Amino acid sequence: MVSRERTQELLRGLQDAVVAYDEERVAELSKAALEESVDAYEAVMSGLAAGMEKVGELYVKQEYFVPELLLCSDALYAGLDILRPQIKVDKEMAPVNRQIVIGTVEGDIHDIGKNLVKVMFEAAGWIVHDLGSDVKLERFVEEQLRTNSDIVGLSALMTTSMLAMQKVIPMIRAQDLNVAIMVGGAPLTRDTAKLYGADGYADNAGDAVRQAVKMLDRKREGQAT
Secondary structure, three states: OOOOHHHHHHHHHOOOOOHHOOHHHHHHHHHHHHHHOOOOHHHHHHHHHHHHHHHHHHHHHOOOOOHHHHHHHHHHHHHHHHHHOOOOOOOOOOOOOOOOEEEOOOOOOHHHHHHHHHHHHHHOOOOEEEEEOOOOHHHHHHHHHHHOOEEEEOOOOHHHHHHHHHHHHHHHHOOOOOEEEEEEEOOOOHHHHHHHHHOEEOOOOHHHHHHHHHHHHHHHHHHHH
16 A cells, blocks of 8 residues: 555645646656555545646736646646546545536636636546636526536636626526536635525635535435425
8 A cells, every 4th residue: 555655745746747737747647646556536636636726826826827727737637537537436426427517607708717626527527518718698508408417517706707697597597496506716705605596605626526516415305305
């Protein structure tokens, strides 16, 4: 069994390689992690995804720009291609064909946070329907109906654009009362999410999948009573 110190070394290496957009190093460390029996899910979440979290911070600080983001994403997916087939997600997180529609609402072109959340769901085995950024509100409704997804995830990075969530949430519910709606983004809080009528809120990408599972559990409990 690999030591915890060695595991941490590999995880830090994966983080650093993603930030340095070094695809070859990411692939090399991902293979090493599997060979040394590091849990694949931990390698993705605490290694690759944690590296992308750092990339997002660098983007916000304007130390990284779109070209760097694309290169970092390429490095991340080089690792995901190796690690994802080996992921054994615990029963609490098991996807069982779960689907999510995700996008940044109309009027907002920022998508780094949304992309990080997408990575987390993909890593956990969900089917992700990514609508991109500046998504017209009707598209969320249409895509949820087309895919019959369990969750719609709405992202906003600006206080002006987050107001669109107040409009789109009732639009989605009017078509499907059973769908769960999650919101997130820098200007939002848990109280805002509740005020807007969302079922859940995640203040960081790392917690998004766990919050999604909790939302669905609450939905099922409500339907059973």
